[in-house]
Amino acid sequence: MSSVIGNKVKLSVFGESHGEAIGCVIDGLPAGIKLDFDEIYKDMARRAPGRDGASTPRLEKDIPKILSGVIGNVTTGAPLAMLIENTNVKSGDYENIMIVPRPSHSDYPAFVKYGGFNDVRGGGHFSGRLTAPLTFAGAVAKQALANRGITVGAHIKRIGEVSENGFELNCIDKKLLRSLSDKAFAVICPESEEKMRAEIEKYKADKNSVGGEIECAAIGLEAGFGGNMFDTVEGELSRLLFSIPAVKGVQFGLGFGFASANAKAVNDEYEIKDGRVALKSNNNGGVIGGITSGAPLVVSVAFKPTPSIAAKQNSVNLQTMENAELEIKGRHDPCIVPRAVPVVEAAVALGLLDTIL
Amino acid sequence: MSSVIGNKVKLSVFGESHGEAIGCVIDGLPAGIKLDFDEIYKDMARRAPGRDGASTPRLEKDIPKILSGVIGNVTTGAPLAMLIENTNVKSGDYENIMIVPRPSHSDYPAFVKYGGFNDVRGGGHFSGRLTAPLTFAGAVAKQALANRGITVGAHIKRIGEVSENGFELNCIDKKLLRSLSDKAFAVICPESEEKMRAEIEKYKADKNSVGGEIECAAIGLEAGFGGNMFDTVEGELSRLLFSIPAVKGVQFGLGFGFASANAKAVNDEYEIKDGRVALKSNNNGGVIGGITSGAPLVVSVAFKPTPSIAAKQNSVNLQTMENAELEIKGRHDPCIVPRAVPVVEAAVALGLLDTIL
């Protein structure tokens, strides 16, 4: 049981939603990386709640305070520690869930795991709020990757019944990925935003919530990173991606589409292009045999609907061990997906940095 | 880059398809586990090729030789080492692929990664044959789990266009899972076998291959295993599952189905059943917040079509750096999925054992 991950770059995340502070320690960063903190804060703002109707009204400042590892914006090679103080906390909303666990939330499994000692306020250490330090660490990793010519970006591929096309091998470029990072609602096709927002509003109005899918790409990766057997790029990234609350599926390239495909149709053939080996297609999403192929990395992630909804639900009372009904108060996202885009980018960036170092 | 995995139970896999031998070392097994080697060999036989028209004619004995860690079928607590000598090797078939890499195979990425020093005969260390030691280790893990009342089993959910229903919360029991382990072609619905075999034959006749999906379940897991943040059950299992060649996607419960779902429809509510907390549905596949919920674990895995096909394909010549055509000789599976069932069970069993110890 660990909130630490990584081999060369180790990330240790701490904090509870309604505790003193949340934060992280990034260990093993190379010395001499010049960090652009405006870029980092921009990613954190993309994740932060309260920016529009698609997310919770809870307002946070989420200003990270750098404690160590940086002098004048340049990494020192010592651990980079950061904290964000918790503000605007309304714990009262949560007392009840210690006794009546919220369906599809960590409440009950965590109650069993920690024998009732865990902090349940706002989900405690399981809160989506813990993705803030993850986003910070990922934003740092993205800059370390940028120094190596690697760019990471993601878009919302689906919300409920509304979807847009994924990344096309021939149209993923730095410009596209950067443009996605500049959007509060990251979609490739401008029309998608309005349709997806409408889909979210539909469920919000019904005291309900809706799931979605985020697709993330990385370009500039040379062939030959990753592997062997148990250190596949897919395995490394998926372990990080599943640490994002509500993620229930991870696939690379065609992913589950491969299950109904045949080799003639989906094998990625090679050709010589500009004197270099190139792939004629990228159904494998940039990873073959667990190793980068030189084509863009393309991974997509499925999110379940935010389990916290205003509608009444069935649950149990852990004290009386009787059935109970639950009405969740407090403020919650009708759809977490728009805010999760920079978090997915962060997980991918951290995994890639650890892989290529 | 590592062929070692695990925290408490560390598995180290070695060998190359056409080398002296393949095998593994299982480190950290508790002492005193009584092993039923017939059960273990049965799993290995399920994975072994050449048993029917659905797999390659290459015949292997695949008799594992136990080198250490066991006295009189009981584990000693020291590392359990096993090897399988390679026999019936026809290297000649593979010489060409050192120069002309097979599309969608590890050949090219591995060539770049190892600077051409890697053993490419039969895929070398990337060969599907390396799943034999993985299956062995998983069969050992399954028995360690059985001692704790946990049963693991899997079925073929899809091959190409042919699919069958997945595990239903109320009908997954030990009997079903055991019965699947007794089948050479593991399907829940008897009619599925004929249809799926026909689908495979269709592609085989066309010098082509087809992908599929395997769904695996584990029952008897108490709530409270796994977590925190980066040690989610999903992340641990997916890292192992992606180490199986050709796996391109992993999902838990509804998985990607969550992306178009809403909370009212898919939240797993609680109820008191026989005096204990029970889930009324299991859309989360037995894992909530990264921790086991007490419901059956249900994970499904997507396999791409075997990239080695008899049909002519486009590739490049890495020596002359010119486009080239490739015709793969040798013996290959038109569909790897039927043989992969015990391998998926093995990866899940190893991940669960490491999680609960």
Add this chain to the structure above:
Amino acid sequence: MSSVIGNKVKLSVFGESHGEAIGCVIDGLPAGIKLDFDEIYKDMARRAPGRDGASTPRLEKDIPKILSGVIGNVTTGAPLAMLIENTNVKSGDYENIMIVPRPSHSDYPAFVKYGGFNDVRGGGHFSGRLTAPLTFAGAVAKQALANRGITVGAHIKRIGEVSENGFELNCIDKKLLRSLSDKAFAVICPESEEKMRAEIEKYKADKNSVGGEIECAAIGLEAGFGGNMFDTVEGELSRLLFSIPAVKGVQFGLGFGFASANAKAVNDEYEIKDGRVALKSNNNGGVIGGITSGAPLVVSVAFKPTPSIAAKQNSVNLQTMENAELEIKGRHDPCIVPRAVPVVEAAVALGLLDTIL
């Protein structure tokens, strides 16, 4: 390169001597441990400088601020994060050492390692000040051990030419170990303090410093913890102990005394005592074959003299690459050993907790 250690309990330490703050994250602590913070602060006070003539006049408050992982003094099972803000920093003292490295300090090796990007003020991340979070984490570990009946304590065995007897098998008890923890200058024999202080003063007056040895014991350990091959108790503890600045040697039981000994004289024979297996001697220091033997754990650690002395020393100028003389200003300990006692206890406690969990 990592400031993270541990398997089940992972400790991540961060901070630089003259940065914003120092601190740590303790990951994997069991939930439900009731912490006595007065005890924890007492250990930190024992390590803190400025309490008497034997240590540097630099005054620190060193009040740790708990950020997460604890509610009402009880651990939640989430990472326990702590920070100490840096105060009373006089950086001016240190500018010169960026160019002229201090002999026997990390300055030059770190300069090479980090390409000059590391924070050298006060030794940066290599400062002895980083032992404050280590002491904090160890104090927490000591309480987790105490819940399991294990007590850890240490004494100053030698300073320069002055030494006192080590722990005797038959007189190590909880009372002795606790009494040592209550002393600012931890010696078993009351007479030792005055002699050792005099030895320190002698070198201080000469603008010099002196080394010493600390012996640490742990009682209440059952037989059977630790091992196998690469996870020996000796190896785990030594890796932690060598992370304490100035430690250059670690030995268990007789340690280097074994090199001139014979088996008849030093083998630890067994006997039945009160119906249980007991050792008639403890030359192995409580660890045999890398596993706890049930006898008290006894480890001793050698410290080199504080390399920072007021006397003029020879060094080089890394800019001009010419020989140079160096006079170190600032405030330094003529002997670090008295303050290092709780740090040694901390390293031992952390290693033992990780081993027995």
Add this chain to the structure above:
Amino acid sequence: MSSVIGNKVKLSVFGESHGEAIGCVIDGLPAGIKLDFDEIYKDMARRAPGRDGASTPRLEKDIPKILSGVIGNVTTGAPLAMLIENTNVKSGDYENIMIVPRPSHSDYPAFVKYGGFNDVRGGGHFSGRLTAPLTFAGAVAKQALANRGITVGAHIKRIGEVSENGFELNCIDKKLLRSLSDKAFAVICPESEEKMRAEIEKYKADKNSVGGEIECAAIGLEAGFGGNMFDTVEGELSRLLFSIPAVKGVQFGLGFGFASANAKAVNDEYEIKDGRVALKSNNNGGVIGGITSGAPLVVSVAFKPTPSIAAKQNSVNLQTMENAELEIKGRHDPCIVPRAVPVVEAAVALGLLDTIL
């Protein structure tokens, strides 16, 4: 509890003294290293018993069989697996120790740890015989280091009351270290061999055994390897060195000599030599602040006397729980130190390779 170690290069050791075979898997070796197996076998022969009166008459062939990871003497980048079949095994000698544990041996702690399921024949997995695969892996590591200009060598510094001088900063060179590797009895001063052999014979004649000290050096190491806090070169090497049976102390440079020293006498000052930064002394043994200083690495290791002696000893009967006397039959070394020289070199080489990769 693990017989696996390493970060970039992972070593997994398996086997029991009287089982089928012993061996190891070396994972993470770079591809393309040309191995000189004669050199490797030479190191194994130095460790092998039965070569002269100073060691046990048990004769082993100890011919390692390479299973994977090498083609035509060149590493492929896949795990390098090796096994040695056990021959000439006389188990009968050991049956009694299951009931009456040998003093200062792993028998009793291992009995408790494994609940009596461990293989006790010949010490099982705790046998000194397991240092054979360790020596093999170290010999491979030495060649990987040699490719980077690093040479490792060791000598017997002390046996009982007989000692010789350690490595002098100005006289450690490749020629000296290589010459030590060519000796069956590795001493720097030719006179030492006769005296030390006589010391061993003295104890052998008395049905006794004697301890000793081995000092190991590595030259060609650049400054800047190792660190931070918990990844000190000292900590990494000591963890490996304590995995060698009978090792009870590890020190670097002056080691415990520092405890009675003062800074003016032992600080390692810098000077410019041939335009490069050089140390005027090497009391720190080539490691400062946990990082290599560019001076030769010098580490010394204390061995306890072989606990197995022919003389009668006191022990207990674990079945009747009564005191018992024990007379150990079988064949044992009166002094393990001469054979341990290549094992110490191996541990140091493995630790350094893992540190610099």
